[in-house]
Amino acid sequence: MQEYEAESLSAPQLAAMRRSLAGGRGALTRRSLLRASGTGALALGGLGTLSACGIPPAKREGDAAAASDDHSAREKRITFSNWTEYMDVGEDEKSRPTLEAFTKRTGITVKYTEDINDNVEFFGKVKPQLAAGQDTGRDLIIVTDWLAARIIRLGWAQKLDPANLPHAFANLSAQFRSPDWDPGRAYSYPWTGIPTVIAYNEKATGGRKVESVTQLLDDPKLKGRVSFLSEMRDSVGMTLLDMGKDPGSFTDADYDAAIGRLQKGVDRKQIRRFTGNDYTADLSKGDIAACVAWAGDIIQLQADNPDIKFTIPAAGYITSSDNMLVPARARHKTNAEKLMDYYYEPPVAAQLAAYINYVCPVDGVAAELAKIDESMASNTLILPDKEMAAKSRSFRSLSAEEETAYEEKFAELIGA
Amino acid sequence: MSVTDAPPAPDTGPEVRRPSTRRRLVPYWLLLPGILWLLVFFALPMVYQASTSVQTGSLEKGFEVTWHFRTYWDALADYYPQFIRSLLYAGSATLLCLLLGYPLAYLIAFRAGRWRGLVLVLVIAPFFTSFLIRTLAWKTILADGGAVVDVLDALHVLDVTSRLGWTENNRVLATPLAVVCGLTYNFLPFMILPLYTSLERIDGRLHEAAGDLYATPATTFRKVTFPLSMPGVVSGTLLTFIPASGDYVNAELLGSTDTKMVGSVIQSQFLRVLDYPTAAALSFILMAVVLLVVTVYIRRSGTEDLV
Numbered sequence: 001m002q003e004y005e006a007e008s009l010s011a012p013q014l015a016a017m018r019r020s021l022a023g024g025r026g027a028l029t030r031r032s033l034l035r036a037s038g039t040g041a042l043a044l045g046g047l048g049t050l051s052a053c054g055i056p057p058a059k060r061e062g063d064a065a066a067a068s069d070d071h072s073a074r075e076k077r078i079t080f081s082n083w084t085e086y087m088d089v090g091e092d093e094k095s096r097p098t099l100e101a102f103t104k105r106t107g108i109t110v111k112y113t114e115d116i117n118d119n120v121e122f123f124g125k126v127k128p129q130l131a132a133g134q135d136t137g138r139d140l141i142i143v144t145d146w147l148a149a150r151i152i153r154l155g156w157a158q159k160l161d162p163a164n165l166p167h168a169f170a171n172l173s174a175q176f177r178s179p180d181w182d183p184g185r186a187y188s189y190p191w192t193g194i195p196t197v198i199a200y201n202e203k204a205t206g207g208r209k210v211e212s213v214t215q216l217l218d219d220p221k222l223k224g225r226v227s228f229l230s231e232m233r234d235s236v237g238m239t240l241l242d243m244g245k246d247p248g249s250f251t252d253a254d255y256d257a258a259i260g261r262l263q264k265g266v267d268r269k270q271i272r273r274f275t276g277n278d279y280t281a282d283l284s285k286g287d288i289a290a291c292v293a294w295a296g297d298i299i300q301l302q303a304d305n306p307d308i309k310f311t312i313p314a315a316g317y318i319t320s321s322d323n324m325l326v327p328a329r330a331r332h333k334t335n336a337e338k339l340m341d342y343y344y345e346p347p348v349a350a351q352l353a354a355y356i357n358y359v360c361p362v363d364g365v366a367a368e369l370a371k372i373d374e375s376m377a378s379n380t381l382i383l384p385d386k387e388m389a390a391k392s393r394s395f396r397s398l399s400a401e402e403e404t405a406y407e408e409k410f411a412e413l414i415g416a
Numbered sequence: 417m418s419v420t421d422a423p424p425a426p427d428t429g430p431e432v433r434r435p436s437t438r439r440r441l442v443p444y445w446l447l448l449p450g451i452l453w454l455l456v457f458f459a460l461p462m463v464y465q466a467s468t469s470v471q472t473g474s475l476e477k478g479f480e481v482t483w484h485f486r487t488y489w490d491a492l493a494d495y496y497p498q499f500i501r502s503l504l505y506a507g508s509a510t511l512l513c514l515l516l517g518y519p520l521a522y523l524i525a526f527r528a529g530r531w532r533g534l535v536l537v538l539v540i541a542p543f544f545t546s547f548l549i550r551t552l553a554w555k556t557i558l559a560d561g562g563a564v565v566d567v568l569d570a571l572h573v574l575d576v577t578s579r580l581g582w583t584e585n586n587r588v589l590a591t592p593l594a595v596v597c598g599l600t601y602n603f604l605p606f607m608i609l610p611l612y613t614s615l616e617r618i619d620g621r622l623h624e625a626a627g628d629l630y631a632t633p634a635t636t637f638r639k640v641t642f643p644l645s646m647p648g649v650v651s652g653t654l655l656t657f658i659p660a661s662g663d664y665v666n667a668e669l670l671g672s673t674d675t676k677m678v679g680s681v682i683q684s685q686f687l688r689v690l691d692y693p694t695a696a697a698l699s700f701i702l703m704a705v706v707l708l709v710v711t712v713y714i715r716r717s718g719t720e721d722l723v
Contacts, residue, residue: 273671407689411685416680
């Protein structure tokens, strides 16, 4: 550097340069950095490259667009993406008994990843690949019904082959047989059913029972200690039921009325928050006295805290489901179907249900579950009896336009 | 070094040898990784976002550039409360960080002695756990029946804060105060570290000199220490304010429906409503607002250096 300076620049020039780098316009300070980055951004903006961008339609037409070459026969493996705590775990906290038994029987190795934490985030994650018609690297995914509906609607799921699913076809319980978004289960099979109920902390309510959404929204004793779920279909669905509307066939006006009813609860500070899974800790502590809750969470909470109680509202409750799908372009569809079918064999289903405590969508599990744990077989949150099943309702599937409009209104309600 | 220090210029005459092309390109080769990084991870996403913000369409039918600038206006008209709230909360948190962080940084720099290393590690220690876990821990600290709330309630502090609208009756969780507390806690180290660096470089003899000139300790602080620590104050406030104004985790976990910040809105527009143009426009507005606030602040702070 020294040599280079000496032969090209005079000493005063060098001095001036040094001065300018240290304190002049060329000095690297926050302000000059901001100025430079601002100019750079403007220059880029002016390039007119903006109009060259755009997001192509996400929808892919026809089953052929989703299908892919099936490498199942040659490659004895699948990649299975699931939610956390949604698979049975052995005594040593590491092994996964049902998955290992599957591998032993079929020779298909399962790469099991718990990389789904949230439906909307997962959709954001896989959307670019699926929209571009590429393989996501996953052969089997589990998503909640409304997202499964959207993925099927967009043509991003592979049609299943019933020949590979004999147990699933025979044992799927009636309640889940034909949702309006996937009639006859051509693309998906449920992993679990999720009842949405009302839960309360008896200690925090002072021994009061909380039995309806009306009470959640109006009981002055609960003011500021009520939470609803940030899943639009659960919160609005339960409110619709409470107002005597069927979430399976409501109109725009019904929806607006339900939002208005919840808005009143927000305005009067009756509702404290809209929560994701994080309500469980608040309910257990008693910061939240009563809430709309997912049944599986409540069973797990009750094991630690006897004050936690739940009620099935007389007006009915929402049941949603988490569903197994084979995403478009996945390379091992047949293997994935074999795994789906495996979880519809009653002994396997019982083993899973005993661990994850959600509604089991498989018929004929009761006897198997009783072998593992008597009390679970009689728990209606895992195996609903006739009376309870009769009160169960599903939120109807929405068109793309409805989905956007409804989510927008709900987002406004929850403050964002 | 000033011009007069330089030796007289040797007369090199008109035939100056130009450095070879290879040599002239060296600095650019050295800059290349940085420039590429900026291009790929900063400039391109910015262009893409700018483009998205003027598109219209839907997920199913795709989005096209229609130069629909109205999105910006609509986004601002719909969500200005969240913008104001973001600036207010981030500003309050920054101020609290400065008030809490300055004495601590001062202590570490001048009074900690051999404990200096340990205290610095303690400042950074919270970073060893995840941001989310640390924020969730505040739900236990500020719990309704918890010790903190009980003490504040007994001292009638909560009566005052409730009247000001910072808290709700006798609870702190799910109120603006909880969100500001969370922000302050999470960003405090970003304030302390630059402050410490600035303070630590101040020559102790300057304090002695001030004392020799009959300055009281207060005057010494006002006239010597604080002005010399300004670079730390400025970079500390920037490192706190900028990320805090875009944060949504604290508002989401510690707040309620009426404490949502603009980060939550962007997240929900992008992921839930799938309205990508509005989300992109909101991001740009936030960037512009923060840039404006920061520019005004730096101009008024009267310092050019940052460390």
